[in-house]
Amino acid sequence: MSNILQPKKVKSQSRNRRISLGVTYAILGVMSIIWLIPLIWIVLSAFRCEYQPDGTFIGTVTSNFFPRQFGLENFTKLFSGTYYGVDNAFLKWMLNTLIIAVIDCLISTFLVLSVAYCMSKLKFRLRKPFMNMAMIIGLFPGFMSMIAIYFLLKSIGLTGNPQHPEYSVIGLVLAYSAGAGLGFQIAKGFFDVIPNALVESAKLDGCTNFKIFRRIILPLAKPIIIYQALMSFTGPWMDFIFAKVIIGADNARFWTVSVGLYSMLFGTHPDTNLFTQFAAGCVIVAIPIVTLFMFLQKYYVEGVTAGAVKG
Amino acid sequence: MANLKLSHIYKVYENGHKAVNDFSIDIADREFIVFVGPSGCGKSTTLRMIAGLETITAGDLLIGDTLVNDMEPKDRDIAMVFQSYALYPHMTVYENMAFGLRNRKMPEKEIKERVMKAAKILDIEDYLDRKPKAMSGGQRQRVALGRALVRDPKVFLLDEPLSNLDAKLRAAMRTEITALHKSLNTTFIYVTHDQVEAMTMGTRIVVMKLGYVQQIDTPMNLYNEPYNKFVAGFIGTPQMNFFDTTLKREGDKVIVIFQNGDKVAVPYEDVSKIHNRYLGGDVKVTFGIRPEHISVSKEGKGLKFIVTNVERLGSDSIIYGKLGDHLGEFTMKDEGNMIVVKMNDSSNIEVGDVLYAEPNPSKVHFFDAETEITLMSKIPPFNTIEAAVSGDSMTALGKKVALPAAFKAAIGGADRFELVVPPRAIVPGNDFELKVARIEKVDNDRLAYLRNGDSYVFALVGESVREGDTYQFAFENEKLNVTVGGEEVLKAIDDEVSLLGTFSKKELKEGHDRVLHFFYDIGEYSLETSPEQGYKINSIDGDNCYKYTYRYAVNRNAVRIVGDDEPGLNGRVVAFCDYGNIRFAKVEADGQEFLITVDPKFAADKVRVAFNSEDVSVYSTRIDMKIC
Numbered sequence: 001m002s003n004i005l006q007p008k009k010v011k012s013q014s015r016n017r018r019i020s021l022g023v024t025y026a027i028l029g030v031m032s033i034i035w036l037i038p039l040i041w042i043v044l045s046a047f048r049c050e051y052q053p054d055g056t057f058i059g060t061v062t063s064n065f066f067p068r069q070f071g072l073e074n075f076t077k078l079f080s081g082t083y084y085g086v087d088n089a090f091l092k093w094m095l096n097t098l099i100i101a102v103i104d105c106l107i108s109t110f111l112v113l114s115v116a117y118c119m120s121k122l123k124f125r126l127r128k129p130f131m132n133m134a135m136i137i138g139l140f141p142g143f144m145s146m147i148a149i150y151f152l153l154k155s156i157g158l159t160g161n162p163q164h165p166e167y168s169v170i171g172l173v174l175a176y177s178a179g180a181g182l183g184f185q186i187a188k189g190f191f192d193v194i195p196n197a198l199v200e201s202a203k204l205d206g207c208t209n210f211k212i213f214r215r216i217i218l219p220l221a222k223p224i225i226i227y228q229a230l231m232s233f234t235g236p237w238m239d240f241i242f243a244k245v246i247i248g249a250d251n252a253r254f255w256t257v258s259v260g261l262y263s264m265l266f267g268t269h270p271d272t273n274l275f276t277q278f279a280a281g282c283v284i285v286a287i288p289i290v291t292l293f294m295f296l297q298k299y300y301v302e303g304v305t306a307g308a309v310k311g
Numbered sequence: 312m313a314n315l316k317l318s319h320i321y322k323v324y325e326n327g328h329k330a331v332n333d334f335s336i337d338i339a340d341r342e343f344i345v346f347v348g349p350s351g352c353g354k355s356t357t358l359r360m361i362a363g364l365e366t367i368t369a370g371d372l373l374i375g376d377t378l379v380n381d382m383e384p385k386d387r388d389i390a391m392v393f394q395s396y397a398l399y400p401h402m403t404v405y406e407n408m409a410f411g412l413r414n415r416k417m418p419e420k421e422i423k424e425r426v427m428k429a430a431k432i433l434d435i436e437d438y439l440d441r442k443p444k445a446m447s448g449g450q451r452q453r454v455a456l457g458r459a460l461v462r463d464p465k466v467f468l469l470d471e472p473l474s475n476l477d478a479k480l481r482a483a484m485r486t487e488i489t490a491l492h493k494s495l496n497t498t499f500i501y502v503t504h505d506q507v508e509a510m511t512m513g514t515r516i517v518v519m520k521l522g523y524v525q526q527i528d529t530p531m532n533l534y535n536e537p538y539n540k541f542v543a544g545f546i547g548t549p550q551m552n553f554f555d556t557t558l559k560r561e562g563d564k565v566i567v568i569f570q571n572g573d574k575v576a577v578p579y580e581d582v583s584k585i586h587n588r589y590l591g592g593d594v595k596v597t598f599g600i601r602p603e604h605i606s607v608s609k610e611g612k613g614l615k616f617i618v619t620n621v622e623r624l625g626s627d628s629i630i631y632g633k634l635g636d637h638l639g640e641f642t643m644k645d646e647g648n649m650i651v652v653k654m655n656d657s658s659n660i661e662v663g664d665v666l667y668a669e670p671n672p673s674k675v676h677f678f679d680a681e682t683e684i685t686l687m688s689k690i691p692p693f694n695t696i697e698a699a700v701s702g703d704s705m706t707a708l709g710k711k712v713a714l715p716a717a718f719k720a721a722i723g724g725a726d727r728f729e730l731v732v733p734p735r736a737i738v739p740g741n742d743f744e745l746k747v748a749r750i751e752k753v754d755n756d757r758l759a760y761l762r763n764g765d766s767y768v769f770a771l772v773g774e775s776v777r778e779g780d781t782y783q784f785a786f787e788n789e790k791l792n793v794t795v796g797g798e799e800v801l802k803a804i805d806d807e808v809s810l811l812g813t814f815s816k817k818e819l820k821e822g823h824d825r826v827l828h829f830f831y832d833i834g835e836y837s838l839e840t841s842p843e844q845g846y847k848i849n850s851i852d853g854d855n856c857y858k859y860t861y862r863y864a865v866n867r868n869a870v871r872i873v874g875d876d877e878p879g880l881n882g883r884v885v886a887f888c889d890y891g892n893i894r895f896a897k898v899e900a901d902g903q904e905f906l907i908t909v910d911p912k913f914a915a916d917k918v919r920v921a922f923n924s925e926d927v928s929v930y931s932t933r934i935d936m937k938i939c
Contacts, residue, residue: 195397197393197395198399200393200397201391201458202399202410203364203384204364204385204391206414207385
């Protein structure tokens with residue numbers, strides 16, 4: 001037996017690290033495939049351009065994942081099509097949604113930032129009870145209040161108004177933006193990081209609270225303004241329930257895209273041959289939101305993480 | 312430019328925490344006042360109350376002659392420099408400085424002139440187009456000062472403005488701010504926790520602790536004559552050495568006896584203001600001596616100590632040492648025997664050396680071990696004078712005078728007792744006489760050392776009294792405490808009558824209007840007060856003020872006896888207190904007892920008293936606070 005001790009074999013740190021990374025990437029890869037497949041499927045379906053041997057267009061769900069033929073026919077049909085008796089319906093739905101989203105974005109952003117400023121920088125007696133109440137209300141899903149909101153709007157003629165169906169759009173804007181102020185927490189977190197001394201200094205400089213908000217706080221709150229505007233803008237594009245209830249099933253002219261697209265497949269006159277056009281609609285709807293997120297993601301991250309760490 | 316008056320200012324939070332207690336100060340025009348104290352002492356809160364950024368719970372704040380308690384910060388004509396500078400990050404330096412002026416709708420031309428002038432004074436002309444983030448800490452500090460400067464305010468408020476700067480820059484800015492104060496000739500109020508800043512910058516310093524003012528005085532007075540152990544320890548670097556000792560008078564010397572048995576002798580003349588009761592060797596006293604007032608030698612004189620550390624700072628050195636125990640051994644047991652000495656030349660001193668420390672006798676301080684208040688107040692709080700009883704007379708200070716009936720009743724059958732006499736209770740008269748050994752000017756008073764055997768009686772005297780004179784005087788008997796064998800049997804009568812009562816309002820119709828009237832209610836006596844006072848009480852306690860009990864304090868001289876046709880408080884005279892020079896009737900009314908001054912012939916058994924509402928001070932009974 002040799003007297004020389006053999007060094008014990010140890011796994012190198014880099015090897016351990018490689019194995020750990022390999023496992024992590026494998027799990028992430030599988031998860032991303034699971035998440036991406038529906039997305040890819042919708043995009044592929046949007047560009048599917050297949051015909052029956054008799055020359056009729058196949059717009060239904062097919063068993064083949066990858067299209068045998070690609071084309072833009074779904075998009076041209078979507079933009080020029082008449083749905084529920086409305087000519088160029090999709091364009092009108094897009095326009096409705098855009099109008100609602102822009103107005104909601106303006107009102108909601110102003111309300112959220114104002115409430116957040118009050119909660120963060122003003123000291124008043126019911127501040128804490130209000131914040132607790134807002135948090136508790138926020139724990140309930142918004143659609144719980146749907147029926148109450150519907151009847152409130154109906155009582156003032158802003159929904160289900162046979163003479164003025166277009167008033168439902170105003171009703172929908174109100175429903176989206178009226179309660180926006182309760183979602184002030186993230187913006188408050190951002191404002192909390194802005195030193196109180198700035199507000200106090202502005203007070204000594206002769207500013208009113210509104211002037212402090214406008215001249216001192218808002219210029220420093222660009223990330224949170226963009227974050228909040230983005231959130232308010234995307235809300236109406238994605239919401240289905242409120243839009244469906246408040247606009248109503250009969251006013252196809254004033255539907256938003258989500259209600260319109262849904263109705264193409266599951267509405268009162270469903271047509272299974274519209275699936276690929278539905279998919280094209282989904283892609284079109286995603287474009288403005290994805291574009292906004294891509295360009296503003298820097299501010300979005302700053303906004304959403306504001307207040308997480310002391311700056 | 313303006314003077315400020317803070318009168319009984321309190322800040323009490325909703326949870327009952329008192330951040331500032333009974334803060335009163337008169338700040339003269341062009342003074343540089345420094346609020347100093349450790350964290351949480353209430354100095355910044357006080358400053359913020361002056362600025363209007365915090366509400367004042369109780370008390371009056373006057374800037375110039377205007378009561379500003381409820382005035383908006385922007386209308387107070389003050390400017391504030393914040394610890395964090397609070398520069399608007401999205402504005403340039405110029406815009407930062409001009410912002411306040413633009414809000415006041417000042418013409419752009421004048422704004423430019425003011426900004427350029429301030430920029431020139433502060434040497435930031437080259438940075439006017441920069442944003443704050445592109446500037447160093449010192450430059451930002453100048454901009455913050457500039458922003459205050461352009462406002463040309465009556466009062467400058469500075470809240471720890473240098474605490475974010477490094478030591479070198481801090482020293483430079485300290486000098487600049489002092490120079491700025493001199494050139495601007497404006498009132499400055501400066502908050503800091505750094506006693507060096509306080510000592511070097513302030514014309515007067517307010518030392519605070521836990522919301523209470525400890526002492527208000529000039530820097531050198533704080534250093535030389537600290538009111539208590541806290542001030543003594545807080546002012547001065549390194550801080551004052553404190554030792555537990557007892558004092559024993561031996562002839563013309565007072566021997567300071569340390570716990571380990573070491574002794575240091577101090578001439579009695581240097582510590583003659585210490586009351587005799589501390590000089591018997593049986594009362595614990597804290598002995599204080601500053602490190603720079605100790606001389607060190609290697610010879611056997613003074614306090615023996617072993618050197619544990621030497622810090623050589625270049626110009627001077629700090630020697631840390633430890634006194635020995637009662638056997639002269641140096642152990643690590645007792646931490647209460649550390650000694651710090653500051654000296655110029657420490658070249659021949661090393662760790663482990665055994666040295667002797669000799670305190671400078673004229674620089675020693677003594678504090679009561681329990682209250683921590685100095686035993687060498689500028690004006691001693693009281694003299695104790697022994698008196699012997701013979702019939703209806705008493706003999707004190709070698710003179711036989713009439714024994715007041717109140718004293719006689721209080722001492723019972725005792726044949727000897729002590730009079731506790733505050734210097735202010737000694738007034739010119741013919742009862743006693745003593746020779747004036749010395750006269751000392753104390754602020755606006757003249758303190759006479761009246762020779763009484765081998766000690767002194769302290770009295771406040773007028774300008775005509777000179778050293779060497781024989782001063783003839785009497786006591787204001789009602790202001791004396793009487794003790795028998797050290798036990799208090801009669802308390803001095805204070806200047807106020809205190810009565811508990813409630814507060815109410817009535818809405819009365821006056822012409823077409825309904826007007827609120829407010830009343831102090833003591834028993835059946837309902838005394839109407841001014842609407843200002845009424846609203847003040849209401850603003851402090853809210854509508855609960857009509858349920859709470861208040862203490863109404865009235866100067867005794869303002870209480871008058873009235874006839875039945877005038878509103879008043881009916882009472883029963885239960886006793887008379889005759890002090891010889893003055894006579895009181897003890898009145899019982901509404902279940903409360905109080906004394907009123909009556910003339911020598913007054914003998915009624917019922918009395919009706921009244922006073923004016925403007926003579927009444929109102930105190931909360933829930934928390935110790937003067938409301939108005």
